[in-house]
Amino acid sequence: xxxxxxxxxxxxxxxxxxxxxxxxxxxxxxxxxxxxxxxxxxxxxxxxxxxxxxxxxxxxxxxxxxxxxxxxxxxxxxxxxxxxxxxxxxxxxxxxxxxxxxxxxxxxxxxxxxxxxxxxxxxx
Amino acid sequence: xxxxxxxxxxxxxxxxxxxxxxxxxxxxxxxxxxxxxxxxxxxxxxxxxxxxxxxxxxxxxxxxxxxxxxxxxxxxxxxxxxxxxxxxxxxxxxxxxxxxxxxxxxxxxxxxxxxxxxxxxxxxxxxxxxxxxxxxxxxxxxxxxxxxxxxx
Numbered sequence: 001x002x003x004x005x006x007x008x009x010x011x012x013x014x015x016x017x018x019x020x021x022x023x024x025x026x027x028x029x030x031x032x033x034x035x036x037x038x039x040x041x042x043x044x045x046x047x048x049x050x051x052x053x054x055x056x057x058x059x060x061x062x063x064x065x066x067x068x069x070x071x072x073x074x075x076x077x078x079x080x081x082x083x084x085x086x087x088x089x090x091x092x093x094x095x096x097x098x099x100x101x102x103x104x105x106x107x108x109x110x111x112x113x114x115x116x117x118x119x120x121x122x123x124x
Numbered sequence: 125x126x127x128x129x130x131x132x133x134x135x136x137x138x139x140x141x142x143x144x145x146x147x148x149x150x151x152x153x154x155x156x157x158x159x160x161x162x163x164x165x166x167x168x169x170x171x172x173x174x175x176x177x178x179x180x181x182x183x184x185x186x187x188x189x190x191x192x193x194x195x196x197x198x199x200x201x202x203x204x205x206x207x208x209x210x211x212x213x214x215x216x217x218x219x220x221x222x223x224x225x226x227x228x229x230x231x232x233x234x235x236x237x238x239x240x241x242x243x244x245x246x247x248x249x250x251x252x253x254x255x256x257x258x259x260x261x262x263x264x265x266x267x268x269x270x271x272x273x274x275x276x
Contacts, residue, residue: 014151016150017146017149018146018150018153019146019147020152025153025157026152030156030163032160032161032164035164035168039167057168087274091160092162094156095160098152098155099153101152102148102149102151103149103151
């Protein structure tokens with residue numbers, strides 16, 4: 001069973017020795033993933049649809065789930081999946097690239113072992 | 125006593141070293157998070173909906189950065205996923221990945237992308253540390269996002 005993103009992030013934070021509120025970090029990280037996907041979707045839309053979404057987003061505020069609901073009207077699920085995939089991938093790799101240079105060799109090794117352990121067991 | 129002292133000293137040094145490393149990692153993580161949040165928040169603040177474009181469906185393939193490479197990812201519709209590491213000038217296409225429905229298909233597709241992209245990235249030598257493992261895991265990570273979406 002593949003661990004969920006929260007579990008993966010928590011483990012990564014433990015390995016690197018993250019000292020602040022891990023739950024908060026994870027929540028914000030995932031929020032960024034969803035928001036980036038939202039932005040990517042909207043940026044690719046015709047102007048009239050953008051304006052429609054703009055009006056809707058003002059009402060719901062800074063809430064990724066609400067944003068996702070708005071998109072359901074304009075973006076097919078599979079298209080959204082693709083965009084969420086790409087944006088989440090970018091986000092995760094960006095984070096790793098930022099933090100890995102600060103790690104000790106033993107931390108890098110442990111991180112590599114963990115990443116490998118979850119990468120070699122994809123759900124098929 | 126001397127031996128005892130040495131042990132204590134070693135333990136102490138290791139603790140300091142780890143603490144320093146943890147602080148740096150924490151700092152780097154928080155810095156990255158703030159930067160990412162600001163980047164996203166800026167868009168919502170501006171809500172610059174001036175870009176006009178073609179419809180979403182005709183937009184060029186999406187890109188993902190893998191180990192420093194910009195990799196266009198073709199839309200997953202239809203029968204194939206094309207992964208093209210632009211920097212390497214190599215292409216993997218026509219993997220014959222069909223999407224079923226829901227998360228299983230997406231995961232299935234991602235597994236194939238990871239398997240195909242990894243060796244190409246290794247060939248370029250342009251991978252992040254810990255390299256292929258990171259990339260494969262990133263694939264794995266994002267694939268699991270499907271399971272937590274609050275989908276219609």
